[in-house]
Amino acid sequence: MELQIHIDPPSNGSQRVALGGRLDTNSYAEFDRQLEPLLAGMQSLLLDLSELVYISSAGIRSIFRVRKALAGHAGKVLVLNPQPQIQKVFDVVKAVPLNEIFSSAAEADAYLDAMQSKVLRGGDDDEGY
Amino acid sequence: MTQLIAELPASGRAVPWYRSLRTRLVLWICLGCVAVLVGATLVVQARSAQLLTAQSEREIRTLAEQTALGLHATLESVQVGATTLGEAVRGVGREPRTLDALLRATVAGDDDIEGAMLILEPGALDDGDAGYSWYVRREGKGFYTQPMRSRGYDYHDQPWWKRTIGEGRAWWSEPYRNAATGDQMFVTYNRPIRRNPEDLASAPVGMVSLDVPVSRLRTLIGQQSIDSPVLRIVLSPEHLYVVHPSPELELKVRLDDRARQLDGHVLQPLLDAVRERRSADVTYLDPTTHIRRIGMVQPVPDSAWTVAVSVSEQYAQEQLRRTTRAVIAGGLLAVLVLVLVLWLIARPITRPLLALTSSAGHFAAGEFDWPLPHTTRRDEVGLLARAYDRARSSIKSQLAEIERMARSRQKLESELSIARDIQLAMLPPAPTLHADGHCLQAHALLEPAKAVGGDFYTFFVRDERVLWFVIGDVSDKGVPAALFMARAMTVLEIATGLGGTPDRALRAAAARLVEGNDTCMFATVLCGAIDSGTGEMVLASAGHEAPVLLRAGGRRQYVEVPTGPPLGVDIADSYPLWRGRLQPGDALVAYTDGISEALDGGQNAFGTERLLSALPAGADAKGLCEALVAAAHGFADGAAQSDDITVLALSFDPSTGGNA
Numbered sequence: 001m002e003l004q005i006h007i008d009p010p011s012n013g014s015q016r017v018a019l020g021g022r023l024d025t026n027s028y029a030e031f032d033r034q035l036e037p038l039l040a041g042m043q044s045l046l047l048d049l050s051e052l053v054y055i056s057s058a059g060i061r062s063i064f065r066v067r068k069a070l071a072g073h074a075g076k077v078l079v080l081n082p083q084p085q086i087q088k089v090f091d092v093v094k095a096v097p098l099n100e101i102f103s104s105a106a107e108a109d110a111y112l113d114a115m116q117s118k119v120l121r122g123g124d125d126d127e128g129y
Numbered sequence: 130m131t132q133l134i135a136e137l138p139a140s141g142r143a144v145p146w147y148r149s150l151r152t153r154l155v156l157w158i159c160l161g162c163v164a165v166l167v168g169a170t171l172v173v174q175a176r177s178a179q180l181l182t183a184q185s186e187r188e189i190r191t192l193a194e195q196t197a198l199g200l201h202a203t204l205e206s207v208q209v210g211a212t213t214l215g216e217a218v219r220g221v222g223r224e225p226r227t228l229d230a231l232l233r234a235t236v237a238g239d240d241d242i243e244g245a246m247l248i249l250e251p252g253a254l255d256d257g258d259a260g261y262s263w264y265v266r267r268e269g270k271g272f273y274t275q276p277m278r279s280r281g282y283d284y285h286d287q288p289w290w291k292r293t294i295g296e297g298r299a300w301w302s303e304p305y306r307n308a309a310t311g312d313q314m315f316v317t318y319n320r321p322i323r324r325n326p327e328d329l330a331s332a333p334v335g336m337v338s339l340d341v342p343v344s345r346l347r348t349l350i351g352q353q354s355i356d357s358p359v360l361r362i363v364l365s366p367e368h369l370y371v372v373h374p375s376p377e378l379e380l381k382v383r384l385d386d387r388a389r390q391l392d393g394h395v396l397q398p399l400l401d402a403v404r405e406r407r408s409a410d411v412t413y414l415d416p417t418t419h420i421r422r423i424g425m426v427q428p429v430p431d432s433a434w435t436v437a438v439s440v441s442e443q444y445a446q447e448q449l450r451r452t453t454r455a456v457i458a459g460g461l462l463a464v465l466v467l468v469l470v471l472w473l474i475a476r477p478i479t480r481p482l483l484a485l486t487s488s489a490g491h492f493a494a495g496e497f498d499w500p501l502p503h504t505t506r507r508d509e510v511g512l513l514a515r516a517y518d519r520a521r522s523s524i525k526s527q528l529a530e531i532e533r534m535a536r537s538r539q540k541l542e543s544e545l546s547i548a549r550d551i552q553l554a555m556l557p558p559a560p561t562l563h564a565d566g567h568c569l570q571a572h573a574l575l576e577p578a579k580a581v582g583g584d585f586y587t588f589f590v591r592d593e594r595v596l597w598f599v600i601g602d603v604s605d606k607g608v609p610a611a612l613f614m615a616r617a618m619t620v621l622e623i624a625t626g627l628g629g630t631p632d633r634a635l636r637a638a639a640a641r642l643v644e645g646n647d648t649c650m651f652a653t654v655l656c657g658a659i660d661s662g663t664g665e666m667v668l669a670s671a672g673h674e675a676p677v678l679l680r681a682g683g684r685r686q687y688v689e690v691p692t693g694p695p696l697g698v699d700i701a702d703s704y705p706l707w708r709g710r711l712q713p714g715d716a717l718v719a720y721t722d723g724i725s726e727a728l729d730g731g732q733n734a735f736g737t738e739r740l741l742s743a744l745p746a747g748a749d750a751k752g753l754c755e756a757l758v759a760a761a762h763g764f765a766d767g768a769a770q771s772d773d774i775t776v777l778a779l780s781f782d783p784s785t786g787g788n789a
Binding site for chain 1 (some may be wrong): 602603604605606648649650651653672673674692693694695698699701722772
């Protein structure tokens with residue numbers, strides 16, 4: 001099963017990317033290649049994993065890289081609706097802090113709104129992980 | 130493609146003649162010639178047929194006219210004979226002896242005349258004349274005479290007398306059968322005699338008749354059969370077929386009947402022409418012979434007789450057919466000669482191609498230095514030869530390139546093989562510790578999916594009784610993973626050597642591995658320390674799979690070691706420490722996801738359930754490792770190994786120790 005990558009148009013510094021299929025040794029390079037040009041200046045990346053059925057350590061590494069790139073300018077990676085086996089992998093390797101995994105888009109949007117209003121209030125930058 | 134190359138002759142073997150260009154060339158040219166020949170012949174034939182038909186019509190007209198003239202000459206001589214007889218009567222006197230002599234002279238004087246009759250009524254020319262009525266006929270060398278009046282027979286009662294006297298003009302009778310002359314058929318010319326020949330209005334006083342045998346007319350027209358291409362026909366004044374090659378028609382059928390019988394009344398124009406005493410022609414299909422014929426009628430002058438001529442169209446065209454056959458035969462012969470000439474001419478044209486093909490065959494067999502002829506020619510063969518030459522150079526340079534790449538690949542593989550040996554040499558031997566009457570036996574197996582992999586393990590012993598072990602799995606595979614693995618092993622070795630507990634070791638290692646890790650490589654690691662005397666153990670996990678604990682009673686369970694993040698990405702504040710204890714007979718098995726996620730042909734993972742049940746109860750560390758790896762291989766059943774496989778086992782047993 002090939003990896004499917006669907007990139008929504010960016011809105012307000014936030015980018016939604018939906019993944020499907022398998023993110024593994026064979027496909028992570030393609031994921032890196034497509035995400036690379038979007039990373040600079042991106043405030044938050046919403047990764048919709050509802051169609052992703054498998055992720056290998058190579059895939060985890062790609063998500064790490066995106067996270068690291070966004071962390072460089074205080075951006076965040078949010079993961080939306082991972083399937084149970086993916087969730088289990090995340091639990092094991094602690095790839096994503098648990099409070100950044102959501103089971104619905106509404107939940108993620110609410111989190112994003114809260115976080116951005118906090119930033120706008122000139123808030124503290126302790127929204128780290 | 131392979132098939133075609135295989136067919137290339139390696140030694141100039143020619144293609145079969147039926148596939149040769151030479152054959153096709155000759156064949157198509159000859160087919161063209163034959164087509165032109167046949168087409169031209171057909172056109173010429175069609176045109177000639179028109180000309181021939183026109184000529185045939187002219188010929189048949191001439192023939193009809195000649196036949197009519199011939200018949201006219203005969204009939205006219207008879208008519209002249211009758212006139213002469215009639216007029217002579219006035220001059221020679223009317224003595225019966227004189228008249229007898231006159232009659233005989235008339236018969237003797239004309240071969241066409243078989244018999245003659247003279248009738249003079251009493252007082253016909255002079256008032257004192259006695260009547261005279263006699264008939265004379267040729268019989269052998271003499272004559273047979275017969276009076277026209279006798280007992281029971283009077284010429285006054287005969288229709289011919291009544292008609293001749295009544296109408297007062299000469300006429301030809303229809304053919305009739307004369308019983309007195311052996312049933313011979315005759316036609317008779319009857320001519321009235323007047324007292325004053327100038328006075329055509331006066332009543333006749335006698336008559337002259339001359340008999341002509343029908344056989345004479347037939348002889349005159351000539352012998353013919355119904356199959357003859359040219360038929361000559363004589364029609365009586367009443368349109369009876371007097372002379373006709375068909376016995377069914379001759380002397381039996383009239384043109385009027387025949388015209389009615391034939392389909393479509395095709396002969397009607399002829400009949401009309403005969404009635405109007407003019408010539409006419411018509412083309413019709415003869416129903417008895419099924420041959421198309423051209424028929425023509427021509428009236429005989431000065432008489433009511435008609436001549437008809439009929440020619441079969443086939444006869445008219447026969448000459449043309451013969452000519453056509455001769456032209457076709459000659460043309461085909463010429464084409465045959467052309468074939469031979471072309472065959473000889475085509476040979477030198479196609480021979481260079483054969484030579485090129487031969488060279489190409491040698492190229493296909495790998496002999497690229499085989500000489501290539503004809504490269505300097507200025508024709509298509511030269512073009513082909515130069516194209517071959519370029520292809521040969523290109524193939525040679527590409528072969529050289531392939532060879533170079535193969536060498537470099539071989540070098541790379543050899544280097545990778547050495548790297549693998551170095552990597553495997555980094556893995557330490559598994560120690561066995563004895564303390565306090567217990568034996569802690571360790572074992573580990575590692576099978577990289579590629580030449581070099583990212584899995585690793587290590588052991589070291591501290592204070593002679595504490596066994597430290599590490600099992601790890603680097604994200605990704607191949608050379609980058611192998612390098613990161615080497616770095617992780619070094620860092621972990623230092624970290625574990627610092628003493629303390631596994632959680633501290635992981636934290637220290639994590640701090641080191643994050644430095645400069647721009648590629649975001651990471652490793653999941655399970656690190657533990659076991660006291661070989663007491664079985665007490667502490668474990669810490671950096672995102673690694675949970676190990677399995679096999680109890681001496683056969684119970685087996687996953688050890689839910691709480692995990693921190695993997696090494697290389699984040700620096701965690703702390704890694705949770707798990708404390709437990711191995712009882713005698715227990716064993717601990719750790720592994721990498723090469724085992725738990727081994728895939729079969731249907732992309733199904735080996736999974737945690739199968740992993741548990743694959744571990745045999747009571748086996749030692751080595752046996753556990755081997756059983757688990759064998760189970761994973763058995764499950765994959767030949768499917769490609771997707772990840773490095775590593776198993777590490779520790780068995781704690783009082784009985785296996787050397788000094789237990």
